Amino acid sequence: MRASAARRAAAQQLRDAGVSSPERDADLLLAHVLDVGLGRLPLVDDLDVAQQEQYAALLARRAAREPLQHLTGTAAFRHVDLEVGPGVFVPRPETELLAGWAIEQASALSTPVVVDLCTGSGAIAKAVADELPEADVHAVELDEQAYAWAERNLARTGVDLRQGDMATAFDDLTGTVDVVVCNPPYIPLEAWESVAAEARDHDPHLALFSGQDGLDAMRVLERRAALLLRPGGVVGAEHADVQGASAPAVFAATGRWLDVADHRDLAGRARYVTARLAR
Template sequence: MEEALRAAEERLRAAGVPSPRVDAELLAAHLLGVSRGRLRSMAITGAPAPEGLDALVDERARRVPLQHLTGSASFRRIDLSVGPGVFIPRPETESVAQLVIDRAGTLAAPRIVDLGTGSGAIAASVADEVPGAEVYAVELSDLAIAWAGANLEPYGVRLVHGDLATALPEENGTFDIVVSNPPYIPADAVPTEPEVAEHDPQMALYGGGADGLRLPRAAAASAARLLREGGYFVMEHAEVQAPWVAAFLGEAGVWSSITTHQDLGGRDRATSAVLRQVRPDGTSTSGAGVADTATGDGR
């Protein structure tokens, strides 16, 4: 097996795959139905390479995503079913889920909605790690919602087929937390990685408009109507978009405590805000039309 793994590693390296040895081992482990650690032990003891490894390595060398070949993507504590038609969850999004989990942990029986859930990664993780939370997930894509349904069903998440800009009008003003990882890539910023450009659905990539922020703005507007006063909103975005997101949240005049959060790599990849509480006389507890801004690190 070790010889086959080395050969696979070289083929993947020549094809430009970023982690050739890891991918070769994961493909072999997938075929054998064992963990990567167990596979390494088997390779040391001279076990034979699994049948079909060459074919999978060929596909990976053509830059078909590893997760499409294994049918699975790891996210925090769970494994998600993924494949063509759904955005593969990224490690940086785990930091966004952590922000939601930390906030939800301070509340009794929180109501949470994930706008544009894709595979269901954030919603499933929140439901898994916050006992007693009532979690909703909204997704527009017919293909993605099929994957989300399979991933969310074990966690009791309520999946809604709808547009993040208009979904759940009957639930306005009832949620404690709204989270979103909407499409946010600008129209002319074509991803350089073949796995993304050729295999992630365009519907999940491009946010609309020259700056890619049409859908992030729509997610923020929906959060403002869905949240209770004092409710928490957090949204993922590109690093370069952080100041723009903070600016349009501030301009909306309904948010306070606007905070930029960094992912584990130190990049500004999410922004959170709190829906202003309004006094009985109609004035804001945070002052009229002035946003409180800060910078913090996500966990």
């Protein structure tokens, strides 16, 4: 079978299934089957029977809305690759902006102490350690399955990874941390039906839902960050695009924070909040 025809048919199959990026997903799955980079796909003439069968099986799973990254086993995040699969939240491109903010804040210091709460796959912690090798990076994850993925991804990075609850983590670092960063669960329970099938049916619910207004974890984060940070230290946390006012209000209402600000993603949507602990 001609590879070009297979790619066109695959994209149409995914489009009919409601996949948001059918052409790219079709190409990424074919590149995975052939073990080549995307740039080499136009050079491929034909698929043999085994390749066709493997491609068809992966396309059927993707059409059933299984996450692309579960099918390939990897997710790219800034300059690092992560192993992902069932039991761990698949990192999203928009979270790279929050990681970039944390790296920028920490890079102004000679030996910054950075804590990644709710680390999940370890994406933010790994990115910080990769881009700032001088940083002292710590990460915590509560869920047992997600922790196992983080262990794989953070092996040999120098990151201090612990299993536990962000509400009680890192008592030994109290008052010494320069940057706290977190991608907490933030989806309101009432928004269940509006969540994309890839996330709702495959990402762990512990990483998605956070009370009736979606801000329960944000409130826990505010209290923990205030304890961990040194005076003048900073915190950054991702939130839903509808929480551009309510998430910053969690910090502003306590009187503990200065420079509370919200930040937009590349699509112009409210995406993460930052604040500085008052001295």
